[in-house]
Amino acid sequence: MNPPPQPRPRPESTFSLRPGVRLEPLGDGSAVLFANDLDQSLSLNHTAALLCSYADGQHTLAMVVQEMGQIFPGSAIDEEALAACLLDLQARNFLQWG
Amino acid sequence: MGIAERAWIVLGTAFRCLGVPPAAALELDALLQGFPRAGAAAGTPEIPEIPEIVDLRVEGSGTPEAPFAIVVAGPEGGRWQVPPGAPLSSHLEYRVVDGAIQRTRSHWVLHAGAVVAGDGTCLVIGESGAGKTSLALWLSAAGLPLVSDDLCPIPRGSRRPEVFPRALHMDAQYSPRLLARIPPRPAGYPADYYPFPGAAGAAASPPPPISRLLVLERGSSPQGEVEVEELLQAQAVHHLLAALIKGPAFHYATALETLLPIGAACRAYRLRSSTPEGAGERALAILAS
16 A cells, blocks of 8 residues: 655755765766665755755755755756656655755 | 684684584585685695684484574574585575674675686676676686676775685586586586686786676577676666665665776676577677777
8 A cells, every 4th residue: 555645845945864864976977865764765866955955954846946046047947847856865765955 | 613624714713613513514625626725724825813713513313303403693693403414515605694794894795796807807797587697607717707607796995806716516507518618527526516717818917997888688588699788886886785785784885886897997887688699699799898
């Protein structure tokens, strides 16, 4: 049975990595996210790695969209895709809101 | 029987095999011939410090009424029945190697083949049956020194693997083109095994740091097409973690301290091939680039 769909986060919601979760950036822009208590890790592509670098409890999704827009001028930042990625990380117990 | 007669050091632990019938003892000697002997065996220097000695004792006579059993002493030991008709030597060899992996606190052990390619070591990982042994042998036959066939120990905190001279387990159908490239199995060598190459074909110790990773997958193309995809470093780390044997000493954060620098320093490729020849030729091209 699939878990119930998660509500879309509000743009003013901040997010952070759950305590015990570590982000390990790698030289090619990818990163490994791992949770020691879960004995699980995720390999993140460049975009997901960059997104997780904002998971500090200070940034909101709206701020991330704005900052990514400055990093990639001229590129359309897909807010829906970023929100979906964050919700997926939350569902996997790597990320929390607020 | 003294320790010099039938004891081997594997990953820092000495394993002494007691009560082994003569025929199985000869096979066991062949299977473990690449590992150093504990004590002063004839013609070999004595290894003075052995932190732990584990005894494996064979019980039974191998008859249907009294099948062989292997009793391993110590807190991580146990008693394992050998199925009637099964070769005692291969069960003993497995217990020695598995016992070494379970006991080591100084190494991480990966399910991986490995060869030296240029100034680095290339790891070959993949699911069981993906063709790791075939590829390792293909690369070895092409002149790349063999580091390991299916188990590759890496000292914690290091990027340099260690040569693991375990006999190669070859119990499947292998390509005639592959078999034609390697020396024939020595007469009398245990069935389903192939000797780890001697000094001419094995890597010098210690091998160079790991610089390449090949993730092998079995393809389904009837034309034998080979698909190659370069992987992100994070994917390399993920595959390394998946290949790690998670014994009693496994700890995620500690393992990553070793594996993250390896993933960050190597170029990794997914190699999908339906034939060992295809995988071998493409792997050689990647390693030459």
